[in-house]
Amino acid sequence: MTLLDFARGPALQWSLIILVTGIIWRIVGALLLSSRKDLSVARRKSGLNDGLGAIATRSLPAHTFEKRIRFQHVTGYAWHLALFVTVLFFGPHILFFESLLGFSWPALPNGIVLFSAAVALAILIALLIRRANHPVQKLISNADDYISVILCILPLLTGILAFAHIGGRYETLLAIHLLSIEALFIWFPFGKLMHSAMTFPARFQAGTSFGRKGIKA
């Protein structure tokens, strides 16, 4: 079996099984967590609006510290946007999704995708360097942060190399690219990357709980 066959076959199979099992495990586990009954009298009835409101307000950059954290906000948004464009709208990626999901959607021109991949990669490297050097960020970062960032950098880097046929034979570059994504799949449910599944439900939950206490989230 060649490295590429391994990456497209067994490695894909097991990494996906771990990814799906892990994500559902953590979501179900979190949903079923018990909270002690709140015995206080509710200030007001809280509901959907509070939850959705919190999702919106906490995703918007405007708040007290805005000036000091503008860099993170801008780069954060740009990075996520660039990542989505790269992952979801590159022709060969859509073929990959189609082989798993059974349906496809139109691709964006390669030039746009390549640009966004380069942007995503550059931002991530900049953020990684900043994390490793910024006194406060350094203090609040643990191994999980570094592993998660590096596991996002690798697929971007290897993907650009594979697309441009730089640094090796295409089959080897493609295999390494796939394996780097599979490493990310395996890590995903167990590290901070899980925020992509947890962020919005967590914000929603915070919103309803604040609402009950009469606080505007």
Next chain:
Amino acid sequence: MRKDQNLGEYLRTQGVSRRGFLKFCSATASLMALPPSAVAQVAEALASARRPSVIWLSFQECTGCTESLTRSHAPTVESLIFDAISLDYHHTLQVASGEGAEEARHAAMEENDGEYLLVVDGSIPLGNPGYSTIAGISNLDMLKDTAKGAAAVIAVGTCAAFGGIPQAFPNPTGAVSVSDIITDKPIINVSGCPPIPVVITGVLAHFLTFGTIPELDHLGRPTAFFGQTIHDRCYRRPFYERGQFAHTFDDEGARKGWCLYELGCKGPTSYNACATVKWNEGTSFPIGSGHGCLGCSEPGFWDHGSFYKPISAGLWGSKETLLGAAAAGAALGIGSAMAARARKNKAIKESEADSS
């Protein structure tokens, strides 16, 4: 061709002009990536070359390789070069049969000991010697016996070079390649299903010219022909770069000649000379007629998933298994939540007991 004739004389008797011969030499030299200054050397060496004795063994194969080489097109200098070797044994082409044929093989081996070229097409079955025999001799025995006195072995076609179609899963005959068995001789793998005719004559021309085997890649293939992928030299490459793909074989993209990656083209991972040398006297090659490359020159090409599956698509995708994984995840989630609750209740009880 008489035995005492050299190649130059023979070609002249066949009506090949000096000019035509030089043209062939410069084409061969450029195919072999030799500098233009080497053309004279190639011409001189080829013209004075004596006919090397060639023994051709066919094992588990479909005769497609022989067809490709011998019936490629009307007599060209390439095919005459092929005629010019002394093909002392080839059980598809030779007139003799049975014991007479085997005698010819033994005679050629004795007469040219240490000097003859052994060409093999087809894979060798190890599962049972009876799966493929010639004159009652198993392929394995015949290969070992004949390779002993050979100067070099040329494995023609993907079956001989890598196992090919006979080796495709589940490999019922236990087929292996020549290099799986012969380890003490120089082996040149001329892969392809079938290989391009001019590649084999190119390898022969190199051997006749320099008396050595050409530079080989990590899979034992001449880098002059197998150094680049089909994709590297494909005329549809600009469409690939721009992300313009044909989605079906008869959509607008297909009509406009866009890249066939989505339709399963294996050009990016296939090392062969089709895109430059082409087939049928340089007429065209599969991509030229709108079909993707199958990757026939690569090991295991039959087992890399469907020919129509894009290379970037996974070879695995079972919705049932993923649903099973989701169910297992849910069970784990419920289990761990229950365990957490039990721990929590226990802790509450203990703290209530402590404070009371």
